[in-house]
Amino acid sequence: xxxxxxxxxxxxxxxxxxxxxxxxxxxxxxxxxxxxxxxxxxxxxxxxxxxxxxxxxxxxxxxxxxxxxxxxxxxxxxxxxxxxxxxxxxxxxxxxxxxxxxxxxxxxxxxxxxxxxxxxxxxxxxxxxxxxxxxxxxxxxxxxxxxxxxxxxxxxxxxxxxxxxxxxxxxxxxxxxxxxxxxxxxxxxxxxxxxxxxxxxxxxxxxxxxxxxxxxxxxxxxxxxxxxxxxxxxxxxxxxxxxxxxxxxxxxxxxxxxxxxxxxxxxxxxxxxxxxxxxxxxxxxxxxxxxxxxxxxxxxxxxxxxxxxxxxxxxxxxxxxxxxxxxxxxxxxxxxxxxxxxxxxxxxxxxxxxxxxxxxxxxxxxxxxxxxxxxxxxxxxxxxxxxxxxxxxxxxxxxxxxxxxxxxxxxxxxxxxxxxxxxxxxxxxxxxxxxxxxxxxxxx
Amino acid sequence: xxxxxxxxxxxxxxxxxxxxxxxxxxxxxxxxxxxxxxxxxxxxxxxxxxxxxxxxxxxxxxxxxxxxxxxxxxxxxxxxxxxxxxxxxxxxxxxxxxxxxxxxxxxxxxxxxxxxxxxxxxxxxxxxxxxxxxxxxxxxxxxxxxxxxxxxxxxxxxxxxxxxxxxxxxxxxxxxxxxxxxxxxxxxxxxxxxxxxxxxxxxxxxxxxxxxxxxxxxxxxxxxxxxxxxxxxxxxxxxxxxxxxxxxxxxxxxxxxxxxxxxxxxxxxxxxxxxxxxxxxxxxxxxxxxxxxxxxxxxxxxxxxxxxxxxxxxxxxxxxxxxxxxxxxxxxxxxxxxxxxxxxxxxxxxxxxxxxxxxxxxxxxxxxxxxxxxxxxxxxxxxxxxxxxxxxxxxxxxxxxxxxxxxxxxxxxxxxxxxxxxxxxxxxxxxxxxxxxxxxxxxxxxxxxxxxxxxxxxxxxxxxxxxxxxxxxxxxxxxxxx
Numbered sequence: 016x017x018x019x020x021x022x023x024x025x026x027x028x029x030x031x032x033x034x035x036x037x038x039x040x041x042x043x044x045x046x047x048x049x050x051x052x053x054x055x056x057x058x059x060x061x062x063x064x065x066x067x068x069x070x071x072x073x074x075x076x077x078x079x080x081x082x083x084x085x086x087x088x089x090x091x092x093x094x095x096x097x098x099x100x101x102x103x104x105x106x107x108x109x110x111x112x113x114x115x116x117x118x119x120x121x122x123x124x125x126x127x128x129x130x131x132x133x134x135x136x137x138x139x140x141x142x143x144x145x146x147x148x149x150x151x152x153x154x155x156x157x158x159x160x161x162x163x164x165x166x167x168x169x170x171x172x173x174x175x176x177x178x179x180x181x182x183x184x185x186x187x188x189x190x191x192x193x194x195x196x197x198x199x200x201x202x203x204x205x206x207x208x209x210x211x212x213x214x215x216x217x218x219x220x221x222x223x224x225x226x227x228x229x230x231x232x233x234x235x236x237x238x239x240x241x242x243x244x245x246x247x248x249x250x251x252x253x254x255x256x257x258x259x260x261x262x263x264x265x266x267x268x269x270x271x272x273x274x275x276x277x278x279x280x281x282x283x284x285x286x287x288x289x290x291x292x293x294x295x296x297x298x299x300x301x302x303x304x305x306x307x308x309x310x311x312x313x314x315x316x317x318x319x320x321x322x323x324x325x326x327x328x329x330x331x332x333x334x335x336x337x338x339x340x341x342x343x344x345x346x347x348x349x350x351x352x353x354x355x356x357x358x359x360x361x362x363x364x365x366x367x368x369x370x371x372x373x374x375x376x377x378x379x380x381x382x383x384x385x386x387x388x389x390x391x392x393x394x395x396x397x398x399x400x401x402x403x404x405x406x407x408x409x410x411x412x413x414x415x416x417x418x419x420x421x422x423x424x425x426x427x428x429x430x431x432x433x434x435x436x437x438x439x440x441x442x443x444x445x446x447x448x449x450x451x452x453x454x455x456x457x458x459x
Numbered sequence: 460x461x462x463x464x465x466x467x468x469x470x471x472x473x474x475x476x477x478x479x480x481x482x483x484x485x486x487x488x489x490x491x492x493x494x495x496x497x498x499x500x501x502x503x504x505x506x507x508x509x510x511x512x513x514x515x516x517x518x519x520x521x522x523x524x525x526x527x528x529x530x531x532x533x534x535x536x537x538x539x540x541x542x543x544x545x546x547x548x549x550x551x552x553x554x555x556x557x558x559x560x561x562x563x564x565x566x567x568x569x570x571x572x573x574x575x576x577x578x579x580x581x582x583x584x585x586x587x588x589x590x591x592x593x594x595x596x597x598x599x600x601x602x603x604x605x606x607x608x609x610x611x612x613x614x615x616x617x618x619x620x621x622x623x624x625x626x627x628x629x630x631x632x633x634x635x636x637x638x639x640x641x642x643x644x645x646x647x648x649x650x651x652x653x654x655x656x657x658x659x660x661x662x663x664x665x666x667x668x669x670x671x672x673x674x675x676x677x678x679x680x681x682x683x684x685x686x687x688x689x690x691x692x693x694x695x696x697x698x699x700x701x702x703x704x705x706x707x708x709x710x711x712x713x714x715x716x717x718x719x720x721x722x723x724x725x726x727x728x729x730x731x732x733x734x735x736x737x738x739x740x741x742x743x744x745x746x747x748x749x750x751x752x753x754x755x756x757x758x759x760x761x762x763x764x765x766x767x768x769x770x771x772x773x774x775x776x777x778x779x780x781x782x783x784x785x786x787x788x789x790x791x792x793x794x795x796x797x798x799x800x801x802x803x804x805x806x807x808x809x810x811x812x813x814x815x816x817x818x819x820x821x822x823x824x825x826x827x828x829x830x831x832x833x834x835x836x837x838x839x840x841x842x843x844x845x846x847x848x849x850x851x852x853x854x855x856x857x858x859x860x861x862x863x864x865x866x867x868x869x870x871x872x873x874x875x876x877x878x879x880x881x882x883x884x885x886x887x888x889x890x891x892x893x894x895x896x897x898x899x900x901x902x903x904x905x906x907x908x909x910x911x912x913x914x915x916x917x918x919x920x921x922x923x924x925x926x927x928x929x930x931x932x933x934x935x936x937x938x939x940x941x
Contacts, residue, residue: 375871380881387856387885394879397868
């Protein structure tokens with residue numbers, strides 16, 4: 016019964032979306048949505064019986080259907096958004112509230128002509144061919160129910176196109192804000208980033224909430240890095256702590272391209288961050304880093320798959336987790352090296368810090384290698400603060416709680432310091448310090 | 460490098476050294492499995508009634524289970540469980556009392572296998588409980604062991620002679636309902652070994668079982684149970700070879716170990732069953748459930764395995780570290796050549812305080828072999844100050860093989876420390892060059908490097924096994940340099 020009800024809701028909502036008056040995009044889009052909905056109906060919400068979801072339970076999503084969030088033109092205090100600004104001087108930002116573009120909050124001016132930075136609906140109207148040739152090509156949904164669901168509800172989102180040879184140093188900031196006014200609502204943000212040959216760009220996706228309701232964000236970002244291009248992508252997840260957050264980054268790297276993917280999970284009751292990187296051209300390079308900070312009853316899950324399909328590529332993953340209270344951290348990392356991907360250089364590291372006896376970490380760093388001339392290594396550790404390090408600091412007159420904070424901060428900082436975007440680093444450091452002060456207040 | 464390629468081709472095409480079939484008339488059940496077959500096996504073994512019920516419970520549960528297909532990194536033709544004969548025994552109804560009474564053909568088989576039972580056993584000080592297909596035919600050194608109070612006998616005999624002991628421990632580590640293959644084994648196991656070391660006894664010799672599969676289309680379902688009482692020590696060796704076959708043969712054994720306070724069990728395996736031909740036809744399916752329980756304080760269980768045979772190897776010798784300060788160890792070398800596949804590793808479940816575990820796994824893939832390490836380290840909340848160290852390395856020889864690592868680490872307290880390291884690489888050309896430059900041929904150079912790669916594990920093997928393992932590796936691998 017439950018499943019049927021679930022399907023009905025999504026069916027209805029999707030139908031509404033496709034009704035003639037609401038339609039954006041062409042017939043191919045309707046066809047794509049239809050196929051995706053069909054696929055979602057077949058797959059259903061993943062369960063812990065599936066290996067990839069073993070440690071992350073989406074019961075709350077499958078128990079009750081989530082209606083499509085629609086809050087219209089809700090009044091939003093720009094201060095909420097400004098707090099997370101990543102570039103105060105230029106502030107190129109696009110804001111979507113519950114998945115809908117908000118002109119009044121966005122700032123799309125002042126960019127070179129060869130940069131397209133707009134919302135999906137607008138781009139459909141302007142250059143449908145371009146959208147059609149990219150959208151849905153990099154995030155397959157055959158084996159992924161949630162990407163299927165996102166695709167079924169394709170309506171608005173963000174399109175970024177960085178023109179050939181352009182070096183754009185100013186970050187492009189995407190803010191997906193959930194109104195958080197009503198519980199059991201879902202939005203399906205979709206982002207498409209096309210970095211053309213030899214271009215260079217920085218894109219930041221920030222997820223946050225205005226209210227405290229338990230909503231669900233089901234986001235998919237498609238990223239294609241054409242030959243020789245360089246992209247730095249940040250995911251900053253600061254959802255409210257009742258929310259479910261699912262994010263999939265599907266990146267395809269062409270010849271000699273470069274991707275830096277920084278992932279920060281801080282908010283949400285349950286967050287699952289899928290990073291799928293396909294090394295599709297020889298000589299491509301990917302750096303995937305992440306920091307997840309859990310407290311309370313948070314559940315933070317990172318699931319990384321790097322697929323080496325071509326020779327001479329390198330990929331490096333470095334994830335760190337700090338888990339306090341009853342939080343549960345998960346890291347799943349997989350490196351696949353195909354038969355022809357000789358000379359692959361790949362590494363994977365996951366280190367976790369448990370600050371409480373009720374916290375828990377599950378980590379599974381995996382290697383799947385079908386070629387022989389490769390260099391692959393992975394490592395994982397889970398432990399606590401080193402006693403000798405604590406002792407060292409204490410012996411120099413540092414208070415025990417300060418010593419602890421310093422070490423935790425240093426542990427997190429090894430990821431933070433790799434982020435080149437200073438304003439974002441400052442935000443992270445502030446959140447970290449804020450958490451420490453909370454711990455301290457409780458202790459006193 | 461073309462000569463090298465030729466070398467590889469020649470060497471990897473080497474025929475299976477131990478391939479032959481001994482023709483001994485067998486007392487074999489017709490293929491098929493139902494409750495009557497389970498009852499008949501039990502009856503044939505003259506088992507007590509509770510045992511028949513025990514088997515039936517397992518069988519009924521097995522019928523409700525599904526063979527797991529989606530998670531292992533293995534591809535194989537599923538077994539038709541109705542086409543297997545579940546019992547087969549060499550025809551000599553009254554068991555032989557001495558070596559002279561043993562069927563000469565059987566002895567010949569052992570000769571070919573390089574196990575001269577009468578000589579080697581004595582020389583090496585090894586008591587051999589030789590299992591030929593399903594029935595234990597010969598047991599040596601019983602008397603010496605009896606003096607020490609050690610029980611070492613076929614499990615069917617133990618069921619008759621020491622029913623209380625068996626009843627107490629059988630299924631206590633691997634319950635009948637544990638997994639698909641354990642349930643099947645519990646229902647139809649034909650024989651195996653039972654070892655009981657009384658309190659404070661250090662077993663005077665290394666115990667060893669050589670068993671082999673002989674009857675065509677007979678699945679072999681071994682059951683081994685080892686109980687080490689307080690303060691005792693035992694080292695158990697298991698090794699096997701099998702004749703050449705075209706059809707896949709299923710082997711689903713269960714091994715249970717129980718270690719009480721201060722007891723230590725060392726379990727070593729050299730597995731060299733028929734791996735199939737170079738096209739990947741035939742070969743043994745080796746689906747084994749092995750688990751040890753460190754039930755007492757300061758208890759210690761150590762698994763060492765060298766897996767070179769079988770078409771498909773699928774096993775995870777595990778330790779449940781229940782007693783405080785208990786120690787679990789797992790040392791493994793798994794080699795896959797041609798179309799062989801292995802999905803092996805271990806599980807270390809830390810329950811007691813100050814428990815320690817070490818995992819050293821070496822995987823070698825050659826030809827089109829697929830080798831996967833899959834391991835779980837789980838530290839429960841009460842397992843304070845626990846420690847795990849895991850290292851799994853893979854060596855790739857040839858560009859069409861695969862090496863995979865799937866560790867699962869689950870930590871639930873703040874005082875424990877878990878470390879996992881893994882690396883994958885191919886045989887270094889400079890090392891090969893260096894060794895060849897000093898006059899070794901390609902074949903020996905590879906063998907030397909691979910042996911060096913596996914040294915950490917071989918060091919853990921008892922002497923006789925270490926020699927055999929080194930040889931086995933050389934034979935299975937010879938010259939397959941990429």
